[in-house]
Amino acid sequence: MSKHDYKELGLTEEQVLNMYYFMLLARKLDERFWLLNRAGKIPFVISCQGQEAAQVGATFALDKTIDYIAPYYRDLGCVLVFGQTPTDIMMSAFAKPGDPNSHGRQMPGHFGGRKYRILSGSSPVTTQFPHAVGAALAAKMRGEKSVAYTSTGEGSSNQGDFHEAANFAAVHKLPVIFYVENNGYAISVPLDKQLGNHNTADRAVGYGFPGHSIDGNDVLECYKYTKEAAERARNGEGPTLIEARTYRLVPHSSDDDDRAYRSREEVEAAKQKDPILTFAQYLRDKGVLTPEKEQEMNDSIAKAVNEATDEAEKAPFFDPEDALTHVYEER
Amino acid sequence: MSKHDYKELGLTEEQVLNMYYFMLLARKLDERFWLLNRAGKIPFVISCQGQEAAQVGATFALDKTIDYIAPYYRDLGCVLVFGQTPTDIMMSAFAKPGDPNSHGRQMPGHFGGRKYRILSGSSPVTTQFPHAVGAALAAKMRGEKSVAYTSTGEGSSNQGDFHEAANFAAVHKLPVIFYVENNGYAISVPLDKQLGNHNTADRAVGYGFPGHSIDGNDVLECYKYTKEAAERARNGEGPTLIEARTYRLVPHSSDDDDRAYRSREEVEAAKQKDPILTFAQYLRDKGVLTPEKEQEMNDSIAKAVNEATDEAEKAPFFDPEDALTHVYEER
Amino acid sequence: MAIKSYIEAVTDALREEMERDESIFILGEDVGVRGGVFRATAGLIEKFGEERVIDSPLSESAIVGVSIGAAMVGMRPVAEMQFADFIFPAYNQIVSEAARIRYRTKSDWTVPMTIRAPYGGGIHGGLYHSQSVEALFHHVPGIKIVMPSTPYDVKGLLKAAIRDNDPVLFFEHKRCYRLIKGEVPDEDYTIEIGKGDVKREGTDVTVITYGLMVHYTLEAAEVLEKEGISTHVIDLRSIKPLDKELIIEGAKKTGKVLIVHEDGKFGGVGGEISAIIAEEALFDLDAPIQRLAGPDVPGMPYSPPQEKFYMLNPTKIADAIRKLAEF
Amino acid sequence: MAIKSYIEAVTDALREEMERDESIFILGEDVGVRGGVFRATAGLIEKFGEERVIDSPLSESAIVGVSIGAAMVGMRPVAEMQFADFIFPAYNQIVSEAARIRYRTKSDWTVPMTIRAPYGGGIHGGLYHSQSVEALFHHVPGIKIVMPSTPYDVKGLLKAAIRDNDPVLFFEHKRCYRLIKGEVPDEDYTIEIGKGDVKREGTDVTVITYGLMVHYTLEAAEVLEKEGISTHVIDLRSIKPLDKELIIEGAKKTGKVLIVHEDGKFGGVGGEISAIIAEEALFDLDAPIQRLAGPDVPGMPYSPPQEKFYMLNPTKIADAIRKLAEF
Numbered sequence A, B: 001m002s003k004h005d006y007k008e009l010g011l012t013e014e015q016v017l018n019m020y021y022f023m024l025l026a027r028k029l030d031e032r033f034w035l036l037n038r039a040g041k042i043p044f045v046i047s048c049q050g051q052e053a054a055q056v057g058a059t060f061a062l063d064k065t066i067d068y069i070a071p072y073y074r075d076l077g078c079v080l081v082f083g084q085t086p087t088d089i090m091m092s093a094f095a096k097p098g099d100p101n102s103h104g105r106q107m108p109g110h111f112g113g114r115k116y117r118i119l120s121g122s123s124p125v126t127t128q129f130p131h132a133v134g135a136a137l138a139a140k141m142r143g144e145k146s147v148a149y150t151s152t153g154e155g156s157s158n159q160g161d162f163h164e165a166a167n168f169a170a171v172h173k174l175p176v177i178f179y180v181e182n183n184g185y186a187i188s189v190p191l192d193k194q195l196g197n198h199n200t201a202d203r204a205v206g207y208g209f210p211g212h213s214i215d216g217n218d219v220l221e222c223y224k225y226t227k228e229a230a231e232r233a234r235n236g237e238g239p240t241l242i243e244a245r246t247y248r249l250v251p252h253s254s255d256d257d258d259r260a261y262r263s264r265e266e267v268e269a270a271k272q273k274d275p276i277l278t279f280a281q282y283l284r285d286k287g288v289l290t291p292e293k294e295q296e297m298n299d300s301i302a303k304a305v306n307e308a309t310d311e312a313e314k315a316p317f318f319d320p321e322d323a324l325t326h327v328y329e330e331r
Numbered sequence C, D: 001m002a003i004k005s006y007i008e009a010v011t012d013a014l015r016e017e018m019e020r021d022e023s024i025f026i027l028g029e030d031v032g033v034r035g036g037v038f039r040a041t042a043g044l045i046e047k048f049g050e051e052r053v054i055d056s057p058l059s060e061s062a063i064v065g066v067s068i069g070a071a072m073v074g075m076r077p078v079a080e081m082q083f084a085d086f087i088f089p090a091y092n093q094i095v096s097e098a099a100r101i102r103y104r105t106k107s108d109w110t111v112p113m114t115i116r117a118p119y120g121g122g123i124h125g126g127l128y129h130s131q132s133v134e135a136l137f138h139h140v141p142g143i144k145i146v147m148p149s150t151p152y153d154v155k156g157l158l159k160a161a162i163r164d165n166d167p168v169l170f171f172e173h174k175r176c177y178r179l180i181k182g183e184v185p186d187e188d189y190t191i192e193i194g195k196g197d198v199k200r201e202g203t204d205v206t207v208i209t210y211g212l213m214v215h216y217t218l219e220a221a222e223v224l225e226k227e228g229i230s231t232h233v234i235d236l237r238s239i240k241p242l243d244k245e246l247i248i249e250g251a252k253k254t255g256k257v258l259i260v261h262e263d264g265k266f267g268g269v270g271g272e273i274s275a276i277i278a279e280e281a282l283f284d285l286d287a288p289i290q291r292l293a294g295p296d297v298p299g300m301p302y303s304p305p306q307e308k309f310y311m312l313n314p315t316k317i318a319d320a321i322r323k324l325a326e327f
């Protein structure tokens, strides 16, 4: 349960309900992916489950009219907050026209979309870190107040690009937020085999900017620290590194079987701290999430997910030859 | 002047004289390179001048019978301590047979030599960091007590390989010493434009092992910290990061003109702290470096440098066709 | 002899070599308890322990760089890139370091290292889980590149790669892993790196290919046989060194050459093969040297019809052979 | 018209473009007060300030990755790799990212970025300051590669590269920087990327080449003319896209083709050129397609006699043309 009072953070009732809405929407879309996958309708799923608070809390603290985000493959929560619709998401899952990420060219989870200010992402991990720094550099050069936000997993934070991007941003005091979703595993590899120091936020010391390791199950905490980081960035004070401690509640992807490398007890224990359950409880306790509101929200999300699925299932595929287009500028 | 008492560090009179000898030998060889270059006899020089204390102090703390070093291009002091002779060095400067580093194939400063336990180095910076980690991993796997030492410049510490090597070594608690010779410049680029935090040793926090920023003009301090790091490594306690703060007294290389980017005053001020001058004074003050010993040392070094130069100048080149050999194992 | 799948041949080769030589170890992402995301290293951590089957941090440059260092001082690392697509962060370590350490020291230092990487498309992998990357390495002197097509070749060549004293890139086609089965001897054997293999003798058209495309070509050849077209099928097995003799011989035999690879055409391996023939067997040719390859686009789309469109298949190959036979 | 050196043409193009368009900026090691280690950016920081001429940290992957990000949001970065040899740490950013962002988003996002890098040997640079790296990129769809030989071409093509809406690798031959001088118009002009240029008309042998080798070939052609051998010299100028028409036309014209490049032969750019000819003009040939290139070793040795041995020169080129003429 959050140790923060949303009002003290300057959030309204409507806003926290909205946060909850996005978390739940992400979860429900994600659950649907698995069903579709198991039914043989979509070849691949990569999940946000367990990390919705970290994602929604952070992106809620940004300004989606001027900021850029360069998220990673689990960040369904982030892209929903930045405006992607259930239909967008389902079109992407089915690789059909309407997929704003890649127009059917990339696997699901490879987000993007200029109109949503989401930089296009790829599979090789952490390449988006320097991209976000570049967007921040452009903002600084043009005197814009925008912030660039980029995220990755803790395993991926061991790529060289993490280091090069962080130091570059530090030298130029760029308006960028580096966000690590530390969910304890890089596929099967636990922290002990991934990291010399399990707290990746400590790395910020080496670059000379602030680092915070925060509770990624607490959407309000994620909001609070990201908000502060965004303010620092907008004030010209440079980058911030935030590590959100989370847990991946499902296997790495639809191709994975996590029973080989982690106990069911561990997963069950994590489910007790499921950020969606705990935030719902928090909101109920605060009297914000009334039974009526909850019902309404559940219904509207179920409807949205159903409709989006239907639409995407029925949509035609891209033409095969369309694969030959857009290699270079077409004039 | 060193703030350390060599006796308290467990060093003998002979040992400190030996340290001074290697520092001076490195300097004198280096000075000769420049003369040879200006006379058109060798095409390229890259210098150790100003960094001899950092290099000799560190490598003196290692065990050259079992440890491996993976030095960088300025580390003339290191390779002399590990056994390279003035003739080796001059053969390399002239790219002639007898060059133990590359047999005339690489530019000078690209050190190596199996018999000296010096891993071969290349030009793309910091690639040697993972190599040293690999040597340390091998030592751990085989239960050997050897330590791997690797060094680079502070500018080069911004390469991704620095980060990947450091974290890998941390995870496996490998016997490796990462050594950064922070001389204030990456060619023309000053610290302000290179590093978000000028103290690169602070990065160790992020990896979960100790980091020390030390006075690289003080050979005894460099010895002390490297010795401790080597002991930690041999005891299975893992890596250490050391930053030796130095100054590059000459241009980046014979192709550089440093007047474009740093003031003569700054260089002059640094020369006042020339580690060779200050260590000589220290040794004189301690009564270790007597006028006779000094004369003797100067003479023997001058002789060694002269003889090595003559030998290398007179030596034949490699056959042109020899360039085609050793691409793959020749059986 | 036993019937083994392509991936079993990988695992068997690794296990047998590790039993034979203590200096061999495995380093990669998820190679331990997970047994690799394709299960190529399944069972090895149980047998050899986590000291010799190392789950590395997610750092390809470190995986390769650390392997290089270990190899220099006497170990024989077998590094795994989880997908060939993710080898590029290690490109500098492979191209600038592994490939040149012998040359730059005149064999004073050497790098007896194998890098295994699953490659290839047709598995719904999209742009970054479907790539063939050999064209980005075949120019690099100092490395060897192996791309086997059958379980027999996999096992013999992987053992040869591990025993080789130079760095070897060993690319395994993902689609072959479970699809392709074949006889593998029980005894220890190796296959010389750099030697191709005639997988089918024929007289009308010579197809030069490797990897999954060998199987597609053999399927096409079956069909064409019924039409009276006889196809000579060369499986290169190694891309570097190339088996020049077998290539020239094959070109001379039929006078009509079709080079087939899954990867894009421009600047692909096929260019070098064609150039070798044009240099050394031009007057033996009865038709222009043809290349059939993937389209020159930055990757294989995830969209199912587009992936299918991108991939070669037996029909496309048969068409190209037929056209050449009729030339 | 004024006589300019090759490197002056670089600087002039940069300066004029930066004056024209505020979104252009320079990012690289020592490009600021030092003006670049070759002085290609000399005077620019004084004129445009350190906001637009950025001395970056020593991080090639960041230089390229940051440029990509800036380019995506509307800037037009010109990144400098200090030496082409040091481009490999950025290989993943170039190959996996820059080259594919347009494709993977159907032009929703684009990367109008230029990467300049000095390349080539004959300057006592040894293994890592002498390389030609084009062969390691020419296979990659989504990027363009320019390798000009004259100040005129440098200026026109660098401007075109900067104005191009796709990522362009712009390789400048170090040996040409001060050696090669030529006329450059005062007015603004660009040259289309992908178009080669006939630098000398001839009838006996067609040489297809680029970079420094253009000059060596022209020298060779002068000598051969006195012997009665007429050489047709094609300067490709761009390696990707290749000027296929000009290549085929040149091959057909003389029926004898020599491809010349400084870089090693196996898997080099010459293979693709040869394959294109073998595919499309085979029956117009009177001699096997020849390639003259550097030796297939991991780098150019520092040893002076070995460097000389490695490098091509007008004599070696003349010999190869002569042999072909006599075929």
Ligand SMILES: Cc1ncc(C[n+]2csc(CCOP(=O)(O)OP(=O)(O)O)c2C)c(N)n1
Pocket: A074, A123, A124, A125, A152, A153, A154, A155, A156, A157, A181, A183, A184, A185, A186, A187, A248, A252, C029, C058, C060, C082, C086, C089
């Ligand atoms: C450069 C690269 N290497 C390997 C992979 C394969 N891979 C995909 S996700 C993943 C694990 C990532 O773990 P982490 O960064 O912790 O993120 P998480 O999936 O746990 O959210 C790996 C190894 C990849 N995508 N890119």
Ligand SMILES: Cc1ncc(C[n+]2csc(CCOP(=O)(O)OP(=O)(O)O)c2C)c(N)n1
Pocket: B074, B123, B124, B125, B152, B153, B154, B155, B156, B157, B181, B183, B184, B185, B186, B187, B248, B252, D029, D058, D060, D082, D083, D086, D089
């Ligand atoms: C990957 C790579 N990029 C660029 C260079 C060119 N270069 C050689 S030395 C150097 C500066 C190195 O600075 P630093 O690491 O501080 O070492 P110092 O020379 O000051 O000792 C540069 C940019 C290189 N060798 N390798």
Ligand SMILES: [Mg+2]
Pocket: A153, A154, A155, A181, A182, A183, A184, A185, A186, A187
């Ligand atoms: Mg994780």
Ligand SMILES: [Mg+2]
Pocket: B153, B154, B155, B181, B182, B183, B184, B185, B186, B187
């Ligand atoms: Mg420095």
